[in-house]
Amino acid sequence: MYNLLKGKRGIIFGALDENSIAWKTAERVHEEGGVFVLSNAPASIRMGSIDALAKKTGALVVPADATSVADLENLVEQAMIHLGGKIDFVLHSIGMSVNVRKGNHYTQQNYDFTQKGWDVSAVSFHKVLQVLYHKDAMNEWGSIVALSYMAAQRVFPDYNDMADNKAFLESIARSFGYFFGKKSKVRVNTISQSPTATKAGHGVKGFNGFINYAEKMAPLGNASALDCANYTVTLFSDLTRKVTLQNLMHDGGFSNVGVSQEIMEMFE
Numbered sequence: 001m002y003n004l005l006k007g008k009r010g011i012i013f014g015a016l017d018e019n020s021i022a023w024k025t026a027e028r029v030h031e032e033g034g035v036f037v038l039s040n041a042p043a044s045i046r047m048g049s050i051d052a053l054a055k056k057t058g059a060l061v062v063p064a065d066a067t068s069v070a071d072l073e074n075l076v077e078q079a080m081i082h083l084g085g086k087i088d089f090v091l092h093s094i095g096m097s098v099n100v101r102k103g104n105h106y107t108q109q110n111y112d113f114t115q116k117g118w119d120v121s122a123v124s125f126h127k128v129l130q131v132l133y134h135k136d137a138m139n140e141w142g143s144i145v146a147l148s149y150m151a152a153q154r155v156f157p158d159y160n161d162m163a164d165n166k167a168f169l170e171s172i173a174r175s176f177g178y179f180f181g182k183k184s185k186v187r188v189n190t191i192s193q194s195p196t197a198t199k200a201g202h203g204v205k206g207f208n209g210f211i212n213y214a215e216k217m218a219p220l221g222n223a224s225a226l227d228c229a230n231y232t233v234t235l236f237s238d239l240t241r242k243v244t245l246q247n248l249m250h251d252g253g254f255s256n257v258g259v260s261q262e263i264m265e266m267f268e
């Protein structure tokens with residue numbers, strides 16, 4: 001414990017159950033002295049166990065469908081009232097593809113599903129940023145993080161339309177981050193996380209094979225949800241004030257490895 005977030009206030013989206021990256025992040029932020037409001041879609045709140053996390057961390061839960069600007073406006077207003085001031089950190093830990101859920105192949109998309117997927121997984125981040133921006137809800141040197149995956153840059157066949165959604169998300173972080181930096185010195189970044197055993201992760205076809213492959217490729221092994229939480233804490237802290245508009249690889253080195261010894265041995 002380093003008290004890195006003492007006196008800081010935030011909003012954490014996307015804690016569904018104890019495996020969620022947002023759940024681990026909320027626990028770590030709490031340990032580091034930060035206070036926050038938790039949010040998730042109403043259906044996910046009913047389905048998951050966010051109330052247990054709220055109890056544990058002393059957080060208020062404010063439901064919001066992240067595709068609804070009205071819900072987001074209400075959330076940001078409630079958060080500032082409840083926390084007693086402007087916001088210092090925000091985690092967008094939201095992703096969903098209906099094509100993935102329905103098992104539609106990338107070459108056989110239902111475009112209504114495609115649209116829903118990019119709205120939930122990418123445009124929702126723009127909506128969060130725009131609401132915070134126009135409500136002047138962020139403190140100077142605040143930090144906003146969204147979670148991405150390397151399929152935004154490289155082909156992972158089963159990642160389906162989520163690859164496109166993540167490319168869109170990363171672009172929004174850069175484009176909006178520019179204006180947020182200029183306006184109020186707020187930084188906006190994405191973390192490109194290792195495959196992680198969560199509800200969203202397991203939704204991807206072939207996930208178990210892939211997570212094991214990545215573990216053998218990465219010199220440091222896969223980054224866990226807790227590792228991601230720790231990295232996020234550093235990005236919320238005052239120690240990373242000049243890091244912005246970045247897509248930060250957090251994958252044990254996977255993204256820069258061509259092939260590992262362990263994988264080679266399987267083919268020799």
Ligand SMILES: NC(=O)c1ccc[n+]([C@@H]2O[C@H](COP(=O)([O-])OP(=O)(O)OC[C@H]3O[C@@H](n4cnc5c(N)ncnc54)[C@H](O)[C@@H]3O)[C@@H](O)[C@H]2O)c1
Pocket residue numbers: 013014015016017019020021022040041044064065066067092093094095096120147148149192193194195196197198199200201202
């Ligand atoms: N698990 C992985 O392998 C992995 C790897 C890299 C990046 N990510 C990203 O990390 C983030 C968090 O996912 P996770 O792995 O913790 O899984 P998760 O299933 O625990 O979290 C996804 C969250 O998105 C929320 N959500 C879905 N639709 C929403 C909506 N309309 N409004 C508000 N919230 C909504 C869900 O309720 C859930 O809490 C996602 O962006 C995901 O793409 C995950």
